[in-house]
Amino acid sequence: MSENHFRSFDFLVLGSGIAGLVFALKASEHGQVAIVTKKQSAESNTNYAQGGIASVTSKEDSFDMHVRDTLEAGAGLCREDVVRAIVQDGPARIAELIELGMRFSEREIPASHGAKELDLGREGGHSKRRILHAKDITGREIERALLNAAAQRPNIRIFENHCAIDLITTGKLGFEGGNRCLGAYVLDVNGNQVLTFTAPVVTLATGGCGKVYLYTTNPDIAAGDGVAMAYRAGAAVANMEFVQFHPTCLYHPRAKSFLISEAVRGEGAVLKNLQGDEFMDSFHPLKSLAPRDIVARAIDSEMKRTGADHVFLDITHKPARFLMSRFPNIYSTCMSFGIDMTKEMIPVVPAAHYQCGGVLTNVDGETEIPGLYAVGEVACTGLHGANRLASNSLLEALVCAHRAAAKAAAEVRTPVNLYIPGWQSGNAHNPDELVVVSHNWDEIRRIMWDYVGIVRTDKRLQRARARIANLQEEIREYYWDFTVTRDLLELRNIATVAELIVACAQARPESRGLHYNLDHLQTDPVWAKRDTIQRKTAV
Ligand code: FAD
Ligand code: SIN
DSSP states (O other): OOOEEEEOOOEEEEEOSHHHHHHHHHHHHTEEEEEESSSSTOSSSHHHSOEEEOOOOTTTTTHHHHHHHHHHHHOOOHHHHHHHHHHHHHHHHHHHHHTOOOOOOEOOOSSSSSSSEEOOOOOOOOOOOEEESSTTHHHHHHHHHHHHHHHOTTTOOOOOEEEEEEEEEEEHOOOOSSOOOEEEEEETTTTTEEEEEEOOEEOOOOOOOOGGGSSBBOTOSSSOOHHHHHHHTOEEEEEEOOOEEEEEEEEEEESSSSBOHHHHHHHTOOETTTTSOOOGGGOOTTTTGGGOOOOOOOOHHHHHHHTTTEEEEOOOOOOOOHHHHHHHHHHHHHHHHTTOOOOOOEEEEEEEEEEOOOOOOHHHHOOTTTEEEEOOGEEEOOSSSOOOTTTTTHHHHHHHHHHHHHHHHHHHHOOOOOOOOOOOTTOOOOOOOHHHHHHHHHHHHHHHHHSSSSSBHHHHHHHHHHHHHHHHHHHHHHHHTBOOOOOHHHHHHHHHHHHHHHHHHOOOOOOOOOOOTTTTSSSGGGGGGEEEEEEESSS
């Protein structure tokens, strides 16, 4: 491979969602930063976030209350010190985000002659209104503000349509001494070549893995690449059994992955079955605003009981003018499918939404591998435990990316000064059977949906494990025979992540938070505070 396939930076950031961009903006004060991102810069889970960011900003709220709500949702598995640190750092990071250009929705303070304050939304599991939002397009506004700020930093270079293949570590290259991250091999999709990026600090900000499931709220980029790469590099991956299913994804044959925000329930929407009857009363005192795991399971149970393929969300009792102004994106998207939410109920189903587990890190984003950080949805810090509280993920990404950049900048960084071989494609030829890739991809996603979904059993998990193992064997066989494409890379990664989710689910013989197993219905105190950790033994 020729010299011009090598790129050297002080910081290599994989991903351009909120976590990657916040990290890059901070790191750019200390050195040259490369952001490598799979598609266009804004294409990320962040871009689709609707509800907002949870943070304590009102006088009626307190850090203690936010901590308590987070711990309660997390069902005994959160790390309280991490929860407290993230909650307490929130307001300062929000202030910085506003300074960078983020525009949150405001409301007039009653009897103040026009003075304004930040408008606060409410979502399931929150005892107070504390969700800062930009109407119902919070994520789009975050990406706009952060990408705009990044464009003004000469130290930041963004590589769009570049897909990271694998991390480069001393362990993998067979160097003596401990494992250390040195960079990453990256597929330049348009240039059809593999580049070698080196940096003393590599930060995974690759987001979640919704695409492992057949139905998801996530965009196509969410293939679990970061978790799979970190696992292959020898890092610990934890708590992958805790996949959060969002209760209300729009049910319509032409609507792909469109979320109906929990904020709609926060403003009074109620769940109803096909007969128009409310059914949440028998599941939780908070009814439609109960924590997400309970609502998703209740919908699943109601659908199974009645044989229906969806339920309804009803907010027709609210004034049309309020709905159109508070939820303009949801209103217009529903209208585009012929559903007028001001007059009729919205058909909804649960869908895979958020990965609570991930690459094991501390609150500063440090993984077990020196030189490798992980921030945002790809990381497992201990904030979410067994179930994430709504709108805590943008907060975690914002706070932890800041902390990780500060930590990485404070460390003495030895430049990478080792011989790193370029990417070896061996005798690879162009794939002629792309149908195999798409078939295997569909099969994994269906297996995960059918056997490792909202309700699990030992038998279903065993079945999923066996089928995924077979598919992995097949993938291994042709992975090295063909030149890499983004589809092939993602297929290998979703198979690895599926394997990890099943392995973690099988390693937890109880039901807790999002992990619900009919063969182990009780929550076992022995398993409180115990993470399910997967680590590849031979690197
Ligand atoms: P992402 O924003 O997903 O960014 C990941 C980045 O990594 C992308 O740029 C992607 O292209 C890139 N990438 C991935 N793999 C590779 C690779 N191999 N090589 C190069 N680049 C790669 N959370 C809240 O707190 N509040 C909400 O209101 C909210 N609403 C949501 C609504 C929807 C529809 C969805 C899907 C999620 C929502 N969430 C919400 C969750 C939240 O949006 C995400 O957890 C958060 O945005 C994750 O940010 P991130 O930076 O970690 O990852
Ligand atoms: C939503 O708007 O319902 C999503 C909030 C979240 O996932 O935190």
